[in-house]
Amino acid sequence: MEMIDYKGVALHRWTCGPSTYLARPELGARLMNWNLKMADGSVRDVIHWPEDADMDAMAKVRGGNPILFPFAARTYHAGKIGQWKDPGKTVRPMPMHGFARGGQFEITAADASGFTAEFKPDATAVEAYPFNYCFTVRYVFEAISFKVYLRLDNLGDEPILWSAGHHFYFTLPWHDGLHRSDYRFEIPAKKCFTHAPDGSLLPVPKGWERDTSFGNPENNDRIYTRLKGDTATFGPNGGEEDIGIRILSDSDTYSTWNAFVVWTESTGSPFYCVEPWMGPPNSPEHKKGLHAVSGGASATFGVEVALL
Numbered sequence: 192m193e194m195i196d197y198k199g200v201a202l203h204r205w206t207c208g209p210s211t212y213l214a215r216p217e218l219g220a221r222l223m224n225w226n227l228k229m230a231d232g233s234v235r236d237v238i239h240w241p242e243d244a245d246m247d248a249m250a251k252v253r254g255g256n257p258i259l260f261p262f263a264a265r266t267y268h269a270g271k272i273g274q275w276k277d278p279g280k281t282v283r284p285m286p287m288h289g290f291a292r293g294g295q296f297e298i299t300a301a302d303a304s305g306f307t308a309e310f311k312p313d314a315t316a317v318e319a320y321p322f323n324y325c326f327t328v329r330y331v332f333e334a335i336s337f338k339v340y341l342r343l344d345n346l347g348d349e350p351i352l353w354s355a356g357h358h359f360y361f362t363l364p365w366h367d368g369l370h371r372s373d374y375r376f377e378i379p380a381k382k383c384f385t386h387a388p389d390g391s392l393l394p395v396p397k398g399w400e401r402d403t404s405f406g407n408p409e410n411n412d413r414i415y416t417r418l419k420g421d422t423a424t425f426g427p428n429g430g431e432e433d434i435g436i437r438i439l440s441d442s443d444t445y446s447t448w449n450a451f452v453v454w455t456e457s458t459g460s461p462f463y464c465v466e467p468w469m470g471p472p473n474s475p476e477h478k479k480g481l482h483a484v485s486g487g488a489s490a491t492f493g494v495e496v497a498l499l
Contacts, residue, residue, distance in 0.1 A: 192205050192303055192306075199246075200215070202215055203215070203301065205305065207334050208333075209227050209228045209229075209334065209335070210225060210226070210332070211227075211228075212224070212225050212337065214306065214330070216296055216306050216308040216328075217295065217298065217308070218249050218293070218294075218296070219249055219250065219257060219258060219291065219296070220258055220291070221249060221256065222238065222256040222330060222337075223238075223240045223254065224254070225237045225337070227335070227498070235362075235365055237361065237362060237365075237434070237498070238255060238256065238361065238362070239253075239254050239255075239360045239362040239461060239462040240360075241253060241254050249292075249293060250292050250293025253456060253460070254360045254462070256360070258291045258292050258355070258357065259289055259292065259355055259356040259358055259468070260289045260290070260292075260310070260341065260353070261289050261291075261326075261343075261352070261353040261355060262275065262289050262354050262355070262474060262475065263288060263354060263356035263468045263469070263470075263472055264287070264288060264386075264452075264468075264473070265472055265473060266390070266473050266475055267389060267473050268282050272390065273286070273287070275475040275476070276475060277352070277475075278349065278350055278351075278352060278483075279349075283318070283319055283320070283321075284318060285319050285320075288358070289319075289355070290313075290316045290320075291316075292358070294311065294312070294313065294316065295310075295311045295313065296308035296310055296328070297311055299327070304331055304333075305330040305331045306329070306330055307330075308327065308328050309327045310325075310326040310327070310328075322345070322349075323346040324343060324344060324346055324484075325343075326341070326342070326343050327340075327341075327344075328342075329342070335497060336495060336496060336497035336498065337495070337496055337497075338496075339494055339496075340442075340493045341355050341492045341493075342489060342490070342491045342492075343355075343484050343489065343490055344489040345485065345486055345488055347486055348486040348487070349486055350484065350485050350486065351483065351484045352475060352483055353482055353484065354468070354469045354470040354481050355468070355469055355492055356450075356452075356466060356469055356492075357466055357467055357468070357494060358466050360464055361462060361463055361464065362461060362462060363461075363462060369427070370406065371406040371458075371463070372406025373406070374405045374406075374425065374427055374428065375403050375404050375405065375426075375428050377423065377424045377425065378403070378415040378418075378423045378453075379418055379419040379420030379423075380415035380450075381419060382394070382415070382416050383395040383399040383400070383413055384413070384414040384416070384471060385412065386412070386414075386472065390472075390473040390476060391473070391477065392414065392477065392479070399413070404428075408458065410453060411453065411454060412452070412453075412454045413453055414451075414452050415450060415452070416470070416471050416479070416480065417448065418447050418448075418449055418450075418451075421439075422437040423435070423436045423451045423467070424499065425465055426499075432498070432499075433498075434465075434496065434497070434499065435496070435499045436451070436467050436494060436495070436496050437494060437496075438493075438494055439494060439495060442490075442493045443489075443490035443491050443492075444469050444482045444490055444491065444492045446470070446480065448470050448471070448479050448480040449467070449468065449469060449480065450467075450468045450469075450470055450480060451466065451467055451468070452465075452466040452472075453465055453466075468480070469482055470482070
């Protein structure tokens with residue numbers, strides 16, 4: 192691990208075999224970029240990071256891996272967005288994707304294989320989630336893969352609810368001359384949903400499992416759940432150079448209601464997100480994929496991203 196200067200900001204860099212990982216653990220525990228040196232000397236960006244990123248507004252940057260905590264995406268209460276009802280029946284505010292992606296973290300461990308960072312709640316976080324807890328993010332980097340663990344320790348006596356996730360921005364397409372339509376994804380799910388305006392889950396009509404092309408705009412912002420397996424894969428239509436995202440089955444939060452979400456910003460974006468979540472969005476209201484950590488206990492959501 193080494194420190195480098197990037198646009199006047201001190202960043203951490205890890206080199207593991209052909210892979211280089213760039214991160215800013217102190218702000219959002221953000222993994223920014225993963226690139227791979229190829230046999231011909233070229234460099235392939237696996238995790239996308241925009242060159243024009245505003246380093247003073249990291250939470251809004253479309254790149255890297257924003258951490259979604261305590262809940263992924265939007266939450267609603269009685270049809271009103273930006274709210275949730277806690278275990279004590281109190282209705283509280285909740286920002287989109289929670290508050291950790293732009294929050295302050297303290298590095299508690301860092302070595303040649305990765306880092307662990309602990310979230311430091313600000314006033315917004317305390318208002319939305321006023322519990323006695325410790326939330327940490329741990330990355331373990333390897334030659335052609337990495338693991339990341341989200342851990343919630345309940346330091347109080349009452350249960351705490353959460354349904355966190357990741358927002359990986361993958362470079363796509365990653366071959367010159369190819370288009371989104373030349374890539375497909377495979378997710379072992381029984382159910383596929385989209386978002387309703389009131390926060391409920393709308394089933395996608397039958398046939399969704401037969402068309403999994405990144406080139407089909409109708410596949411954007413879909414939620415795949417009721418999983419039959421732990422790994423989502425995606426890559427060129429021919430099946431070579433696949434990327435796999437595995438939800439680690441030894442995690443306390445492993446469940447068939449874990450979810451994968453596929454999303455991109457626009458038809459011209461140089462990325463497509465494949466996102467492993469603990470559950471579908473708005474879990475505090477519909478309860479699917481909602482997890483509780485008892486007083487004095489802890490729970491972990493672990494995933495592995497690997498070149499296959």
